[in-house]
Amino acid sequence: MSDETSRLTRCLSFIKENTTQIEKILDKLIEDGIIGMDERAQILANQLLENQLHSVIEKIIRKQAYQSFLSALKTTGNNHVVDKIIGLHFPKDKKDNQGMNREKTYTVNSIEEEGEEKSHYEQYVKEKTLEELKLENDRLKTQQSIVREQLNEKYKKIQELKIEVQNYKRQNTELNEKLKSYEELQVRMEGIEEELQDKDKMNKIIEIALCERSEEIDRLQQQCEELKVESEEKSEQISYLTGQMELLKIELGKASEDRHRLKQTIIEMSNSMEEKFVDMMSALNDLKAYKQAQCEVTTPRNSSSSRYQYGRRGQPLALTKTKYRTQHK
DSSP: OOHHHHHHHHTHHHHHHHOOOHHHHHHHHHHTTSSOHHHHHHHHTSSSHHHHHHHHHHHHHHHTOHHHHHHHHHHTTOHHHHHHHHTOOOOOOHHHHHHHHHHOOOOHHHHHHHHHHHHHHHHHHHHHHHHHHHHHHHHHHHHHHHHHHHHHHHHHHHHHHHHHHHHHHHHHHHHHHHHHTHHHHHHHHHHHHHHHHHHHHHHHHHHHHHHHHHHHHHHHHHHHHHHHHHHHHHHHHHHHHHHHHHHHHHHHHHHHHHHHHHHHHHHHHHHHHHHHHHHHHHHHHHHHHHHHHHHHHHSOOOTTTOSSOBOGGGOBHHHHHHHHHHHTO
């Protein structure tokens, strides 16, 4: 065990009882890289300050961070703890003493020197104890000021509690006044209960009417479904009939076109027949005129007394005029 570790272990109870500002000490150790943020949270998870300091000292000993710990104590106002740790006097190790005993022998001068060192050490211890007492006094004064502040805070809380008590008293008086009107409220509640009973009866009647209406609605819904099915069938028939009507329209259009063509052919045929009829009639007239002309030739007459005057090709002039008229009608 090193000298630094033994100093910390010898002062363990003093460190636990007199160290303050544990959170600032942990922050300083985090800045020096001795512990991490997770370790800080684990240490502060303990409720007691002594357990927190014990965990810190364990980590300091394990990581050999003696100087960092002393620096953290100094920066957080724990100088009295630092003085206690540094001021400890440790005798030399037994093995070293044995070796020294083998190597040298004590003389009267060495014994006197040891006595002087002992007296100096006792004076140093007295000075340190005096400083520790002063620091303890200062610490007690700070604690006294803290206690006074806490008492002041408690006094303020007592005043606030008195105000709350007064408020509660005022509320209590208001509640007593409200309780006086409780009987009136009971009478009103009885009247309200009677009204509620009447309303319950009305609700029952309404429920019966609603049941009847719901049955009627179900019946109407069934009829609507039947009408829907029937309308779907009718719509299918209508769609079929519309398809047939479209086909009939197409056929009617074709028939109208055929009729128009037939009418044109009939008109053309009638025109050709009229022309043929006219030609035939003109031919008959020519034939009649020719026969008459032949008859008159067989019975000659005076040219001046002749009934007809002949034109070209031996036809009478009157016949040629009538033929011309019929052709140009």
